[in-house]
Structure formats: structure tokens, C-alpha cells
Amino acid sequence: CPPFHPQWPHLQPLLLEPCGSALQEYMLSHTEMPGTLEMAEGAIKKHEDIMTTMEANEEKINSVVDSGNKLVAEGNVHSDKIQDKVDSINQRHTKNRDAARDVTARLRDNRELQEFLQDCQELTLWINEKMLTAQDMSYDEARNLHSKWQKHQAFMAELGSNKDWLDTIHKEGEQLMAAKPDTEPVVREKLKELHTLWDELESTTKTKAQCLFDANRAELFNQSCTDLDAWLDTLVLQLHSDDHGKDLTSVSILLKKQQILENQVEVRQKEVAELKGQAQALGQEDSNTVEVDSKQKRVEERFRELLQPLRERRNKLTASKERHQFNRDLEDEIVSYGVYPRQASLAPYHTLNPVPPSPQSSPGSTGSLSH
Numbered sequence: 001c002p003p004f005h006p007q008w009p010h011l012q013p014l015l016l017e018p019c020g021s022a023l024q025e026y027m028l029s030h031t032e033m034p035g036t037l038e039m040a041e042g043a044i045k046k047h048e049d050i051m052t053t054m055e056a057n058e059e060k061i062n063s064v065v066d067s068g069n070k071l072v073a074e075g076n077v078h079s080d081k082i083q084d085k086v087d088s089i090n091q092r093h094t095k096n097r098d099a100a101r102d103v104t105a106r107l108r109d110n111r112e113l114q115e116f117l118q119d120c121q122e123l124t125l126w127i128n129e130k131m132l133t134a135q136d137m138s139y140d141e142a143r144n145l146h147s148k149w150q151k152h153q154a155f156m157a158e159l160g161s162n163k164d165w166l167d168t169i170h171k172e173g174e175q176l177m178a179a180k181p182d183t184e185p186v187v188r189e190k191l192k193e194l195h196t197l198w199d200e201l202e203s204t205t206k207t208k209a210q211c212l213f214d215a216n217r218a219e220l221f222n223q224s225c226t227d228l229d230a231w232l233d234t235l236v237l238q239l240h241s242d243d244h245g246k247d248l249t250s251v252s253i254l255l256k257k258q259q260i261l262e263n264q265v266e267v268r269q270k271e272v273a274e275l276k277g278q279a280q281a282l283g284q285e286d287s288n289t290v291e292v293d294s295k296q297k298r299v300e301e302r303f304r305e306l307l308q309p310l311r312e313r314r315n316k317l318t319a320s321k322e323r324h325q326f327n328r329d330l331e332d333e334i335v336s337y338g339v340y341p342r343q344a345s346l347a348p349y350h351t352l353n354p355v356p357p358s359p360q361s362s363p364g365s366t367g368s369l370s371h
Contacts, residue, residue, distance in 0.1 A: 037118045112180070152205075159205060173187045218282060221275070221279065228272065255321060278296075279292050
């Protein structure tokens with residue numbers, strides 16, 4: 001058995017340390033950029049664990065380097081080889097540390113890219129779902145044509161409100177390309193696909209609206225007039241109601257109903273405006289233009305005449321609530337102040353302050369009152 005070398009405890013770390021550095025170097029050089037947001041976040045977590053391990057080993061590496069430098073300073077017989085090993089450890093450690101920082105930056109950049117791509121995917125799925133609705137042309141029957149027209153108008157409004165979604169993603173894509181130029185090919189291609197899908201959806205929706213309108217213009221116009229007339233009849237009854245609330249609770253409920261009614265009026269106002277466009281289009285192909293114009297103007301006039309009563313009822317309900325609120329506050333004050341006289345009347349006799357006799361009263365005045 002060979003004799004134990006007295007400097008072996010100092011040499012052993014120098015010989016073993018490269019194994020740990022080589023493992024770290026391999027892991028860093030083989031870090032992949034995942035293709036989904038979930039996997040990208042998992043890769044960052046895994047890399048953070050590697051960074052934590054590297055930071056924990058920092059002190060050990062410094063200790064190994066210090067031991068090697070000490071051996072060289074003491075004139076060890078293998079000083080040249082020890083110095084080479086120390087330099088190799090330092091270089092490898094610096095290389096791994098720089099590589100780890102580079103991997104961290106690339107993983108974070110990839111996460112931003114995957115976040116953008118996931119947003120694009122969600123919008124793409126939404127567009128594809130809405131495209132199925134836009135492509136549904138089952139409106140051949142004139143029955144419930146107005147209802148179908150209303151639903152399609154609501155569908156078009158939904159598209160308009162979600163246009164901000166596309167604009168937001170486009171803005172995020174532009175910012176990502178400006179900050180990370182290497183992402184430009186992927187981002188620009190994805191934005192192009194999204195805009196193409198959106199344009200196709202808008203075009204299909206407008207085509208369906210035109211086809212739906214052209215299918216039975218006269219029937220659609222008549223159903224629209226009938227529906228608006230029926231709604232206006234209901235509105236008249238509600239606006240002429242004498243019920244302004246019997247108490248604070250009931251008037252608050254009526255005010256909530258009033259708000260719902262006002263929201264409905266806002267929606268119906270757009271329908272009245274659309275009715276005018278229907279009448280104009282129908283007048284170009286129908287000889288009975290006078291009757292069409294008469295119906296449209298009658299509905300428009302009825303609607304306009306009810307706007308003032310709508311405001312008046314709002315004012316009456318508001319005044320009623322203020323009155324009931326005042327009465328409620330007054331009752332609370334009366335109850336609050338009414339407690340003290342009752343407490344005073346129940347107080348023990350000896351706690352009450354005696355009333356001094358009047359200077360004008362005489363000793364016999366009390367007796368005279370008793371007779």
C-alpha cells in the first residue's frame with residue numbers, strides 16, 4: 001500500500017472540482033427553449049435551482065482556489081501543475097457563471113415570447129368559434145326574422161367590443177419585436193395570421209348581415225316595427241305608473257328598475273335609427289313608399305315622445321327617495337333624542353337637583369293652593 005501523501009487533502013479538491021464544473025457546463029449548454037408557456041415557466045424554475053446550486057458552491061470553489069494558491073506559494077513540488085489546475089478552475093467557473101446568466105436571459109425572453117404566442121392562440125380560438133356563428137346562414141324562413149336580425153346586431157357589437165383584444169396583442173407584438181429583434185420573424189408571422197383571420201371574420205359577418213337584410217326586407221321591416229310598437233306600449237304603461245315607492249326600500253327597487261329601463265331605451269334607440277335605414281332601402285324597391293315611411297316615422301315619433309316622460313319619472317323617483325331618506329333620518333334622530341327624557345324620568349329621586357323656591361312665594365302660598 002503506498003504511503004499517505006501529506007498534501008493529499010489539499011490536492012484532492014483540485015482534482016475533483018472539475019467534475020462538478022463539467023456537469024454544470026453540460027446542463028447549461030443543453031438547456032432547451034420550450035414551446036409552451038407552462039413549459040417555459042418550468043424551465044425557468046429548473047434553471048433557478050441550478051443557479052442556487054452554483055451560488056452555494058461558490059464558497060467551495062473559492063476555497064479550492066485558495067488552497068491551490070497556498071500550495072503554489074509554499075513552493076510545492078507540483079506548483080506548475082497546481083497553478084494550471086487553479087487557472088482552469090477559475091476560467092471554467094467564470095465561463096459557467098456567464099453561461100448561466102445568458103441562459104437566464106434567454107429563458108426569460110422565451111417566456112415573454114410564449115406569453116405572446118399563448119395570447120395569440122386564445123384569440124385565434126375565439127375567432128374560430130365566432131366564425132362558426134358568422135357562417136351560419138339558417139335564416140331562410142321569414143319567421144322570427146327580426147329576432148335573428150337583433151341577435152346578429154348583438155353579434156356584430158360583440159365583435160366591435162373585442163377589436164381592442166386584437167389591438168392589444170398587436171401592440172404587445174410590436175413592443176416585443178422592438179425589445180427582442182430575434183423574435184421578429186415569429187411575431188410578425190403570428191400577427192399577420194391574426195389580422196387575416198380577423199378580417200375574414202369581419203367580412204363574413206358583414207356579408208351575413210347584408211344577406212339577412214336582403215332575404216326579406218319587407219318582412220324584416222314589418223317585424224321590426226311590430227316589435228318596437230309592442231315594446232313602446234309596455235314602456236308607456238311603466239312611465240305612467242303612479243307608484244313612486246311607499247318607503248325607502250321600495251323606491252330604491254323602483255330606481256333600479258328605472259335604470260334597467262333606461263338601458264333598454266339606449267339599445268332600442270339604435271334599433272329605431274336602423275329602422276330608418278331599412279325604410280330607405282325598402283323604398284328603393286317597393287312602390288308602397290308612403291306606407292313604409294309612415295310606419296317608420298310613427299315609430300320614431302312615439303319613441304321620441306317618451307324620452308321626456310322617461311326623464312320625468314327618473315326625477316320623481318329621485319325626489320321620492322330623497323323624501324323617504326329625510327323621513328328615515330328624522331325618525332332616527334327622534335328615537336335617538338327620545339331616550340334621554342325617558343331615562344331622566346326613571347332616575348332616583350335623590351339624584352335630581354332640587355328646585356329653589358321662588359322669591360315671590362310666601363309660606364302660606366302652598367296652603368292657599370290646597371284650598
